Amino acid sequence: MRYIIIGAGAVGGTVGGRLAQAGREVVLVARGRHLAALAEHGLRLRVPEGESTYRLPAVEGPAPLGELRAGDVLALAVKTQDTVAALDTWAEVPVAGGGTAAERLPLVCLQNGVESGRLALRRFRRVYGVCVWLPSTFVEPGVVSAAGSPLTGILHLGRLPHGTDDTARRIAADLADAHFEAPVVPDVARWQYAKLLWNLGTAFEALCGPAADEAAHALLARVRAEGQAVLDAAGIAHAGAEEQREARDGKVTLVPLDEGPRGGGSSWQSLARGTGTIEADYLNGEIALLGRLHGVRAPLNELFQRLANRFARERRAAGSMPVAELVRLADEAVAAAPEAACSVS
Structure with a gap:
């Protein structure tokens, strides 16, 4: 081939x-x-x-x-x-x-x-x-x-x-x-949806850089929990955490290379390279879409999607948003989110 x-x-x-x-x-x-x-x-x-x-x-x-x-x-x-x-x-x-x-x-x-x-x-x-x-x-x-x-x-x-x-x-x-x-x-889709939940954090990394403190990790947990709730409401199966650990543990360990530490994943790299586009519509935006279809609020993923697109469109620097600012915006988004609409029948 x-x-x-x-x-x-x-x-x-x-x-x-x-x-x-x-x-x-x-x-x-x-x-x-x-x-x-x-x-x-x-x-x-x-x-x-x-x-x-x-x-x-x-x-x-x-x-x-x-x-x-x-x-x-x-x-x-x-x-x-x-x-x-x-x-x-x-x-x-x-x-x-x-x-x-x-x-x-x-x-x-x-x-x-x-x-x-x-x-x-x-x-x-x-x-x-x-x-x-x-x-x-x-x-x-x-x-x-x-x-x-x-x-x-x-x-x-x-x-x-x-x-x-x-x-x-x-x-x-x-x-x-x-x-x-x-x-x-x-059932490869089960694995893709599991990876989707993980990738909900790539917008955070693009906006604020790698999660490095308790506030960052707490916000990431909230975003992924929101995604989990949406997948559950949609009846979409995905590989669980233990299944993923068994499949990956000890097999892919990062080794420092000559160019220095890896800056970030694909979304971080899109901002760092100034491409003008980013994958957020198909990561956090997938959760936003499913939430609207199935009557589940997803204000955190909507926020991440919107901010990542803005950063890409305006070619703002990767990792330039303070974590505290993103946490504040997240709290405001949750507080302001309307009640979930009924799912489409």
């Missing part, structure tokens, strides 16, 4: 680099300065064992590839807000032997949240969800790092909306050869 990594940033670049290291054929899809650096110098991947450079084909879109191969795997690793544009670009690309990518090729969603899988299923027949547990950083154009050891990450994988198949198992085997653990599960 050839892996076409659509969005070769922190997650996509790490997965692509590790697959290349394991001898798999990889094509990287990127844009702008990152694409130029990949084309000129190759992908530089920094991991605990050291830095390696991989000279891989790098393209901006499908045109240079011509017809896709019947054995290609499309790995979608763009931020959720860029999913529709990526699907528009790749869905109708012809595949050797007839048909299009949307009709014939597997699409693997290496993304946070749950919305990308739903968007993909509107266009692609074979969609695979992944619960991405992969600490990685876009360091600079052409350079990504992943500090996890002994495994680089854990990637629960399964068909969407549910099920498994031989393609999932083949992809998982390739990932296992590339320093990942990739359990194939029939």
Whole structure:
């Protein structure tokens, strides 16, 4: 199988680099300065064992590839807000032997949240969800790092909306050869919703920096408890805390790399890079949406969503809001929140 990594940033670049290291054929899809650096110098991947450079084909879109191969795997690793544009670009690309990518090729969603899988299923027949547990950083154009050891990450994988198949198992085997653990599960959405609850704190990290005191941890607990209440009201199952600990304990430990301490996760990196967009609509915003659909108040997640979008739009510095200010705004939001509306029947 050839892996076409659509969005070769922190997650996509790490997965692509590790697959290349394991001898798999990889094509990287990127844009702008990152694409130029990949084309000129190759992908530089920094991991605990050291830095390696991989000279891989790098393209901006499908045109240079011509017809896709019947054995290609499309790995979608763009931020959720860029999913529709990526699907528009790749869905109708012809595949050797007839048909299009949307009709014939597997699409693997290496993304946070749950919305990308739903968007993909509107266009692609074979969609695979992944619960991405992969600490990685876009360091600079052409350079990504992943500090996890002994495994680089854990990637629960399964068909969407549910099920498994031989393609999932083949992809998982390739990932296992590339320093990942990739359990194939029939209920990958359970793991994605569990990760969603964790990711409700990424907006806090983007706004205030890593949680470092009791007030920060208390606010994060409140935001996740609100998310838990919304999922319960919606009847959405997710992997529990003990199940997650058993799946991950001791497998991905962060090791300091040469570029210094990791600044933060994907939302923090979006603000730090000044991209102008952030994933909050599909993380905290997912809880806000479900809360409105099922009659549960979610003022804290609404607040985090609104502030993260404002920071991204105004290109404000990552971590520049004092924790005390966010706590004050959170208390005000809870106090002012209207009673929950009746759920839609």
